[in-house]
Amino acid sequence: MIDICLLGCGGSMPVPGRSLTSLLISFNGRKILIDCGEGTQVSMKILGKGFKKIDTICLTHYHADHVLGLPGLLLTIANSGRCEPLNIIGPKGLAKIIKGLLVVAPNLPYDLKLIEVEEENFKIKYGDIIINTTYEEHTVPCLGYSLKAVRKRAFDISKAKRNKVPQNIWSKLQSGEAEEIDGMCFTPEMVLGDKRNGIKISYVTDTRPTGKLVDFIKGSDLFICEGMYGAEEELEKAVRNKHMIFKEAAELANSGKVKELWLTHFSPSLTDPHAYIKNAEDIFNNVKIGEDRLCKSINFERNYN
């Protein structure tokens, strides 16, 4: 099971009741954060989420509404007792930004491992989470993220028996290692069931919709996408400011055949995003208007083979 919490759904400037952009993903006792606007910490505290297990922070870009909660959060993670290194991933310029912001948090008790993404389609695996990025189309270099929680293949007892695998090496094979006994090679393939679907979460904000984003988000269980503006009349403004209207986010969701769409990163001028939900629902039928602390748990698909 993977837990997803939208910590802040605001874009540009904080407004009462709407923290700035941040998403928390919890999986197998670890926490990954995407963006860290002002208000991130407060939202986590309201949800009763601890800070110590945050091991990776993914930044889409360095506009203030996406990063200004970071120095305070890093200090709070320090106060929570973390000593293990923490990864920060971001587009070009990451080292300079972190150096600047850490002027008020100069003595963290853990190391920061900075991963400055230079190339298109960057991919990194942290344990059983695979993080993918793609460069988007914004006014500054900006990354979209997708996270895939990998599901291990189940142990298939009948297959192991059918292949006459000695029971004392079952667990070794299950863990991925092969074993040779009396000249006979036993492989993991001989005890493992079919490949199983993982869970894919995509996060796309501060961009115009592009063709490559369709591939990038393809088949997501949850697609979290900016909807800076609700009304179709604001398309021109969206094009100018390199953002999206609700309709465009829904078109992406539809083309990418995702299962569910959450709209987020609302302009401060969009005081009632619910008033425009139909603009998205006309195109894609499983849309939620994001709000601070909108949460969801997604289970792996049941799969008995």
Place this chain on the structure above:
Amino acid sequence: MIDICLLGCGGSMPVPGRSLTSLLISFNGRKILIDCGEGTQVSMKILGKGFKKIDTICLTHYHADHVLGLPGLLLTIANSGRCEPLNIIGPKGLAKIIKGLLVVAPNLPYDLKLIEVEEENFKIKYGDIIINTTYEEHTVPCLGYSLKAVRKRAFDISKAKRNKVPQNIWSKLQSGEAEEIDGMCFTPEMVLGDKRNGIKISYVTDTRPTGKLVDFIKGSDLFICEGMYGAEEELEKAVRNKHMIFKEAAELANSGKVKELWLTHFSPSLTDPHAYIKNAEDIFNNVKIGEDRLCKSINFERNYN
């Protein structure tokens, strides 16, 4: 009249319902901010306060809880249309801190005038506000602030007539200029009433109580002081962390003969500061427990002479 609004009453870390340290002072159409923790902007928006007229920001020191709202606020001030320069006052190290934080706000449409306070008892006059600072006793260089709203002397008609001042030069003399007519010198003193009391606001946070603070806050109409801890049993912790307990803040208020004390900058562990108010009231009789958006207007004393 001067308006004072405590925008955030929290210390160390933001907690739900308690923004980090910030105080807004409005006088004659201008706004001065002391400290700018996370949540400052949201508190101002809840109060319906505009951003454009903030012309001076006073920073006590550079711990994250006092400054991390600053880059976002400067951007919001920019969005409000401000083009005039903005003053930022702070202790040693100001330029380095601002340079670091502005990594996410590199293109402000107005100039920042940085005033890095090197000396003890620094004083600066902006129009009809005089700002004083004193170095406090904290773990890093930290300034206390007092602001005095100056009240002009009233025009005294009977005195002007008594001194036979020609009516056509009354306004010139009232504005502070002298005039010579037919060899006779007319001075402002000949038309102005007695000196009148201004309004004094003092702001002391992140420090141990010291003797010189008593003089610094002397006679304040409102003394806003940290009360990091409520219970007397926390004195040792307060000494160690260079903070104060409620009782010490009240002793300062009492010795400084201030009119009113607001306690603020509460530790996240101090979930119910009201439970300890008696520790302050036993020593000083006009205490308020600070809370986000506690506001007060202070009028100049009536004075008819």
